[in-house]
Amino acid sequence: MAFLSGLLSDTHLLTSGPVSLRHPRMGDYEAWSDLRRQSRAFLERWEPLWPVDELTRTSFRLRLKRYQRDMDTDYAYPFFIFVGNGATLAGGINLSNVRRGVSQTATVGYWMGAPFAGQGIMTHALGAVTAFCFNELHLHRLEAACLPVNEPSMRLLRKCGFEEEGYARRYLKIHGRWQDHRLFGLSAED
Secondary structure, eight states: OHHHHHHHTSSOOEEETTEEEEOOOGGGHHHHHHHHHHTHHHHGGGSOOOOTTTTSHHHHHHHHHHHHHHHHTTSOEEEEEEETTTTEEEEEEEEEEEEOTTOOEEEEEEEEOGGGTTSSHHHHHHHHHHHIIIIISOOSEEEEEEOTTOHHHHHHHHHTTOEEEEEEEEEEEETTEEEEEEEEEEETTO
């Protein structure tokens, strides 16, 4: 899918309402590390444990290399979410585990910096990424999972058309523990 690599090099790939999304680049390091540091207590309960070097420039550079490799192989597509005419980093949203063949499916995951939570930003971002999945990647299905206690995430998914489809016991290791998740899905026909 060589056309996607070129497409992802654009300054702002996706827009929806007050948000713009684009592939992370090295120049985002300071904003990313500042936002993640500032939001750590807010994010930790929803994410895997952070490695000791999580917020270092070296770790970010390695992350970008992995992102590029994943995009080149059509395995994953990371986006940073910006507000204020693209000037302020607010969070991130990732498509991962892209599966082709008879499945044509991907998994979506997201995070929002604490100062931007609850403002409807992720609703716009998820809508833009959903359109990208179905219109540009030509996927048939998008999946998401969240902790059963994460009411804001479940509301977001439902608002964006996802249907709850199941419950997975000890599905992902979040905050150092294998935790149950509610499973959601959205197909192109929805």
